[in-house]
Amino acid sequence: MSVLIFADQTEGHIKKASFEVLSYGAALAKQMGTSAEALVLGTVTDDLAALGKYGVAKVHQVANETLNHVDAQLYAKVIAEAVTATGATVLVFSHTQTGKAVSARTAARLKAGIVTGACALPDTSNGFTVKKTVFSGKAFANISISSPIKVISLNLNSFKTVAGEGTAEVVALNVAVDASKIKITAINKIVGEVPLTEADIVVSGGRGLKGPENWGVLLDLAKELHAGTACSRPVGDAHWRPHHEHVGQTGVQIAPNLYIALGISGAIQHLAGVNRSKVIVVINKDPEAPFFKAADYGIVGDLFEVVPKLTEEIKKLHAST
Amino acid sequence: MKILVCVSKTPDTTSKIAFTNGNTKFDEAGVQWIINPYDEWYALVRAIELKEKDPSIVIHLVTVGLADCDPIIRKALALGGDEAIRINTDNSDSYYIAAQIAEVAKKGGYDLILTGKETIDYNGSSIAGMVAELVDAPYVSLATLFELNGTTASITREIEGGEEVAEVSLPVVVSCQKGMAEQRIPNMRGIMAARTKPLQVAEPAAIDALTSILSFELPPAKAGVKLVSPDNVAELVRLLHEEAKAI
Ligand SMILES: Cc1cc2nc3c(=O)[nH]c(=O)nc-3n(C[C@H](O)[C@H](O)[C@H](O)COP(=O)(O)OP(=O)(O)OC[C@H]3O[C@@H](n4cnc5c(N)ncnc54)[C@H](O)[C@@H]3O)c2cc1C
Numbered sequence: 001m002s003v004l005i006f007a008d009q010t011e012g013h014i015k016k017a018s019f020e021v022l023s024y025g026a027a028l029a030k031q032m033g034t035s036a037e038a039l040v041l042g043t044v045t046d047d048l049a050a051l052g053k054y055g056v057a058k059v060h061q062v063a064n065e066t067l068n069h070v071d072a073q074l075y076a077k078v079i080a081e082a083v084t085a086t087g088a089t090v091l092v093f094s095h096t097q098t099g100k101a102v103s104a105r106t107a108a109r110l111k112a113g114i115v116t117g118a119c120a121l122p123d124t125s126n127g128f129t130v131k132k133t134v135f136s137g138k139a140f141a142n143i144s145i146s147s148p149i150k151v152i153s154l155n156l157n158s159f160k161t162v163a164g165e166g167t168a169e170v171v172a173l174n175v176a177v178d179a180s181k182i183k184i185t186a187i188n189k190i191v192g193e194v195p196l197t198e199a200d201i202v203v204s205g206g207r208g209l210k211g212p213e214n215w216g217v218l219l220d221l222a223k224e225l226h227a228g229t230a231c232s233r234p235v236g237d238a239h240w241r242p243h244h245e246h247v248g249q250t251g252v253q254i255a256p257n258l259y260i261a262l263g264i265s266g267a268i269q270h271l272a273g274v275n276r277s278k279v280i281v282v283i284n285k286d287p288e289a290p291f292f293k294a295a296d297y298g299i300v301g302d303l304f305e306v307v308p309k310l311t312e313e314i315k316k317l318h319a320s321t
Numbered sequence: 322m323k324i325l326v327c328v329s330k331t332p333d334t335t336s337k338i339a340f341t342n343g344n345t346k347f348d349e350a351g352v353q354w355i356i357n358p359y360d361e362w363y364a365l366v367r368a369i370e371l372k373e374k375d376p377s378i379v380i381h382l383v384t385v386g387l388a389d390c391d392p393i394i395r396k397a398l399a400l401g402g403d404e405a406i407r408i409n410t411d412n413s414d415s416y417y418i419a420a421q422i423a424e425v426a427k428k429g430g431y432d433l434i435l436t437g438k439e440t441i442d443y444n445g446s447s448i449a450g451m452v453a454e455l456v457d458a459p460y461v462s463l464a465t466l467f468e469l470n471g472t473t474a475s476i477t478r479e480i481e482g483g484e485e486v487a488e489v490s491l492p493v494v495v496s497c498q499k500g501m502a503e504q505r506i507p508n509m510r511g512i513m514a515a516r517t518k519p520l521q522v523a524e525p526a527a528i529d530a531l532t533s534i535l536s537f538e539l540p541p542a543k544a545g546v547k548l549v550s551p552d553n554v555a556e557l558v559r560l561l562h563e564e565a566k567a568i
Contacts, residue, residue: 010481010482015481069485070480071459072450072453072459072460072461072462073453073454073458073459073460076450076454096481097462097463097479097480097481098480098481100438100446100450100462100463101450101460101462101463102450103447103450104415104419104445104446104447104448104449104450104451105450105451105453105454105460106454107416107447107451108416108419108450108451108454108455109454111416111531112531113414113416113531113532114415114416114447114531114532115532116444116445116446116447117444117445117446129535131538132444133444134442134443134444134537135332135338135441135442135444136441136444137540138338138539138540139338139340139537139538139539139540140537140538140539140540141443141534141536141537141538142534142535142536142537142538143532143533143534143535144532144533144534144535145531145532146530146531146532146533147531181459181489181490182459182461182487182488182489183487183488183489184485184486184487185475185486185487185488186485186486187480187483187484187485187486188483188484188485188486189482189483190482190483195481195482197481198481198482201567201568225568236499243465243499243500244479246499249334249358249441250358250359250362250499251499257567258561258565258567258568268334268335269334269335272334272441275540278567279561279565279567281557281561282546292546292548293543293546294543295543295546296543296544296546296547296565297546297547297548297549297557297560297561297565298546298547298548298549299548299549299550299551299554299557300548300551301551302551305551306551306554309554310554310557310558313554313555313557313558314558314568316555316558317558317562317568
């Protein structure tokens, strides 16, 4: 009755989001008085024994190259077999693109209840209750899972990654892997940008920037902060910025440590995508802009004057530290 | 060629989120109900676009919910669905719902099953993957483009840090998001036609629910914004560095 944590990899490296979910799974195993084990699919170059520092005793690996690409159908079958082989009673994913593709499918295969978008450790004092975000971050629900096997998919940036000492035992798991029915014809990675859902800091622009030609001020600030860049929906719709930058209820949902909103009014649908950010800074010339109600820090002013100054001040800070 | 589009009723995006019955029930007072935007704007409209190119395509809609879902189903029919099936239950467990849809899918013999990437109320993003597993079909999640070439589909989907383009033989289950299609408004002719389109109500199959909602909570209110003068940007940087420890 262990906790099995799916540690996602890409191009041979374990993803950053996996360290968070390993820490979460290890804490959960401790709370349940059982052991935490990780599952890695595909071939990797990283040292898997090192995952022990996040609290897992064992790392099971199905080192089959077919699994270097995520096909939910194959993954669900392999992960479900790993659950059976290891006797795990709790299976944990990170709620990333891969987690969204695979976790629910695996749960259905195992006939296991699932809570996706979990944001805290389950309450295991009386049953098994998981807290998750609902209504696009505007509320939480406490959901009880009654099936013998439980599946959780953890929201990004909702648990503190804890790295300690320790090495894990790496065990090869032999599971038959079917041929994929999906033929990948192209993979287009966005290069030179911090992926939005993984960014610690996000700088985001709205209609207040007036046009795509004015994005320089925002990009300069983002560059100085090594931040990801985002935008409001009208900005994406007008093709001032690429679609994948659109955050909000109908775009990407993010939860960075710091979200800086420039010239965005803070409509409820926009807030739904960013309200889980730890710290929110709003720069808007309208003191009545609704975004100020959801912000931690704000400047009422013209962004074209304020933002270059902000970039300069941050440069000074970086130079002095 | 038959397409099944899964649609769900959700509160309008501007709805006030509050709870009643000792925080166990969503407060529906004054709430406007809409078709979940991902189901409508992306899954359904893309299906309609495919039908416009090939009028032999038949679009069925399925929703799992009580009679209060009928208005949104009529709207989906007005946009362009041909027939609808409503499974009459208000159970909220994702496995239970997916298993009901899978029953419909198995009987209907669909070439393509489309859903939105998630609903904007429960944010589960689970149904499509579960249905795919239960009908044993390939699953493509978070799709942004979908083209049909005879019996295969070319699908672009979001992956971490980019996108992946793939070809897959039908049948396939696809969860849809921005990029697939653009929002449409139903026209008068569609609205009139929708009144007489078949809406079948079926009782749920016997399936075990595996989860249940115990309670809801609202997040603690923010402490309030600290405003800094535009002439003192250095102070904002100091606060972010020293107080918030965010930079
Ligand atoms: C169903 C539905 C779903 C939606 N989903 C989303 C979503 O996912 N994401 C999203 O973002 N929106 C979404 N919207 C749209 C949302 O309601 C707002 O219309 C949108 O967020 C507004 O974008 P904005 O803040 O960039 O523009 P505006 O509302 O026009 O705000 C521009 C702001 O810039 C400020 N400004 C102007 N000039 C300056 C200057 N020089 N310096 C400083 N500030 C300045 C103004 O004071 C204003 O507050 C959705 C709407 C609906 C109905």
